[in-house]
Amino acid sequence: MKKVLLKVLSLVVLLVLVSGCLQSQSAEKATMVVKDLAGREVAVPKNVERVVAAGPGALRIIVYLNATDIVVGVEDFEKQHPGGRPYIIAHPELKELPSIGPGGPGKLPDLEALIELKPDVIFMTYVDAKTAQDIQEKTGIPVVVLSYGELTSFEDEKLFESLELAGKILKKEDRAREVIDFIKSVQGNLLKRTENAESPSVYVGGLGYRGAHGIESTKAKYPPFVVLRAKNVADELGEGHKFIDKEKLLEWDPDYIFIDEGGLKLVLDDYRKNPEFYESLKAVKNGNVYGVLPYNYYSTNIGTAMADAYFIGKVLYPERFEDVDPAQKANEIYEFLVGRPVYEELARQFGGFKKIDLSTEEAENSLPTSP
Template sequence: MEKIILCTLILLGSLCAQTYTDMLGRHVEVKSASKLVFLGPGALRLGVYLGLEERLVGIEKTENDASPLSPYRTFLGKEWIAKLPLVGPGGPGKMPDLEALIVLKPDLIITSFVDQNQIDLIASKTTIPILAVSYGASYGGSSQKNLEEIKASLLLLGEVTQTKARAQKLTAFMQNEEKGLSALKLSPKTLYVGGIGYKGVQGMTSTEANYPPFELLGLKNSVFANTDAKGHQFIELEALLKADPEIIFVDLFGKAKVEEEYAEKKPLFESLQAYQKGNVKEVIGYNYYSTNIENLFVIAWQVAHALGAPVDINSKAKEIFTTFYGEKADALLTKLPYHLNQP
């Protein structure tokens, strides 16, 4: 009789489980998504976008840094994050604390930027289902591909966690933003972006060959105008001097570093026409533990505004942040060091 009951329970459990194909092409059987853990750069961000933070049973240590350059962490709040048990250090290539995962017993682990061998190892040691999401080809891919992968990841995660309507709303909004930005008619200017965060704070020569906000507007980074370079690049200052772009954008993440460099090499910086004509513009943070999607769109509108588009950046930022964070968007924007409507 006991064997019959046990077999019945196992059968019922298997009937409740559903199999999903994750962003690495793995087939993952999920019985429940009530208790979650997110591992790797950007994984938790997507969970917060979908309103899944109340399901968290553990968090990576790196998420304790509630940086103002990372909106989703500011949204969660340092005190709230600190209450969650740690499941490992976090960061690319870092293994989680397997013992902590086994003790916490999440129903599902969601990963981003974690390779398949590592996923297989974690799954075999913990027996917890793992679903991989994706930000695309990372720094080496095109903006369009990355956004398509992000939208697909949101829809997948929405289906698995029963937040499908929310995921559909977000992806539809992203699609509309892409269409609106690509349709803008902007004055032709040569552009450059520096101070891009890459494994920490970087200076003026840290850039993106195919900077996603530029690509959303159909624009190019002038230093790479005649090359097939992709993703993050460190350039020589001489390459920037040679390109001499009409407008330079500085990522907020690297602003202080760029200002230090300017003080040290003032004559070289002031030989650039962008500095001579006051066309050095600040844009908000792009990368911080992977891409801030909401910021990506705000930055694109900042660039468009600098090129003459009649857009109120504060109003646009409020619209974007409200879509991603709901009624708390105003309070969140107030906490972030974003000086949006600059001349």
């Protein structure tokens, strides 16, 4: 009788173990279908433990979601050009991860590297549906396309959808909501501060766009200006990034000029060649030229755009921003989004928030920016 009972118990234990194994395997293979920002339906694992992010700004979104611990590879661009992007400055450990390809605008990841690293999901930006599907079929790994949208202000539904989608896949829904609410709260605060404000005319030059550019590189509906209700002279050109003729800047002759410090070296080099052009501008003659941190650096630096807005607001509306210390506010923003207050490091690299005298500023002290 004891032998029979022992056999029955052994059989029960065996069945429990087998059942547990099968359930575990089933859980590992369980998937859910999501719709990415390219309109594709993608089956992704319900339990994601390994990811990579390729394309401008893709890794930034993963960092915002506090998911750096499951990133298993990064682009060479992140390793070789760590400056200018708060998310990689705050997480230097990411530079030590294996390579997934060169990175950079228009450059696709290395498929063999992806297959070798075996991520559960590949997050990508700035690729069309066909390219994403091709990578997915060749690697056998789900590819999810994310997007920053147009970003004429900080609130862009495509960006928010991307945060929510990545948050759902990574089980970071609460963090995604926190980030979205934070961005909305910053925008709301800036709009409230500048309600019924009379703005001088403004211009931003030196914006990065697939590389570094000089004073002629600008943006209509530049988000920091939009949320500050500032009169951007370039808005008459429509929307988005623009290259202007320098004669157009003379025609506009704005009250204030802000220079994205990613392109400051090129502006200073141009000043040395043609000081008469710059000295004929009202903003230069009146000492109303200011430096802001790089807005575009491997896609839009959302946190930097918000930090720049507080500094610009302090310049344009000093009474309404009397309580704001721009450097401190920048650190608050960076600490929330990327986990570290990195303003001082960015200021060391680019100059930080300051008034610029083109006749005395040293070009070699400003670092050129990448896309």
